[in-house]
Amino acid sequence: MNCEEYREAIGADPSFDGGARHVAECAACQAYRSDMLALEQQISRALAIEVPRLVMPELPEVAADNVVTLAAPRRVSKPAWFAMAATVALAAVLGLRMLSSGIEYASLADEVLAHVDHEPYAMRVTDTPVSDQRLARVVASDVARMDHSGGLITYAQTCVINGNDVPHLVLQGEYGPVMILLMPDEMIPEAVPLSDENSQGVILPVGNGSIAIIGGREERLEAIEQSVLDSVTWST
């Protein structure tokens, strides 16, 4: 693989993890890759425009013999885990971008809610679990121990909240994906409810840290809160 081929592959999908030998020996392509990963994070944020509250149109009664028949839908193929395939280097680059983005939030709650939109591709409905290895890498043993009893974990990424690296996980809830942030350094005196037009959730005090749990407005979070609390133990 030469520089041109490598850059075309990275340009088409910045999580491309082939060409390891080439990139190890080519400083220019290493820099190009870092630039593209940083740009990717910015593109993701730029695309995540605010969504107005859902106004459901008046739905007509649908008689059984009046149903429009479409071609059979294709089954969703395996999700594109391009974000999850990003390496530890990606986490570092994204972390630096977040730190240097200059955005200041009025509160931890605001930052947590905003984070839902930072990685919209994480909030996907899927039944493919994240691997144990991936989970172990993101939820480092010196930070916390977490088992799979909290639910189906389909995304794990290290993110930056309030200047600290925190594990960002996504569980599949009854009505859709639910974001979990494990924040061992964010001590809060009491539970903080979270709400915006599209999401609801809570930041729960847990020992010397806290855990944020956010889902769609329809999601029943109480059961998820309990199972997450049961599955997480701080290491410090």
Place this chain on the structure above:
Amino acid sequence: MHEANADRGRRRRFDRIVAVFHQDMYRYAAWLSRDKAIAEDVVQEALLRAWKSLDALRDDAAAKPWLLTIVRRENARYFERRRLETVDIDNLTASQAALLAEQPDEELADLRAAIYALDDDYREPLVLQVLLGLSTKEIAAQLGLKQGAVLTRLHRARAKLKETMDSEAGA
């Protein structure tokens, strides 16, 4: 009695699917039409069509590409009905400008404007990949393209954005 229960079950199923994917539908419509007001109209029409066609969706795991296909068709119908002209980025209407107006920091505002200015052929696969998480294979199916064509468009889209942002940074 049985019919009423079936109707309620159908409505619950629809509400559940819409609750999960409404954001994706709106954002996709907004980036396709580049106009927030049109996006709202397109989503309303798409919801109606999805409601009428719900029984054709045999597997809820396929709801996302199914809904995105409906949004894409409704957007095309909208523009066909009104024979709207191509958007001129230097002469935007209020609802077109609204898509660019909500950005808190300057760099992101520049990037959003650069995405806005991309040709449809480049912007749409980028939105499908980055915002909606589709694989290149899924994008190819959605757009009726070969996978190689999708990869080329994605590469060119990012190259154009990088070039624009680099020149902004150097200005």
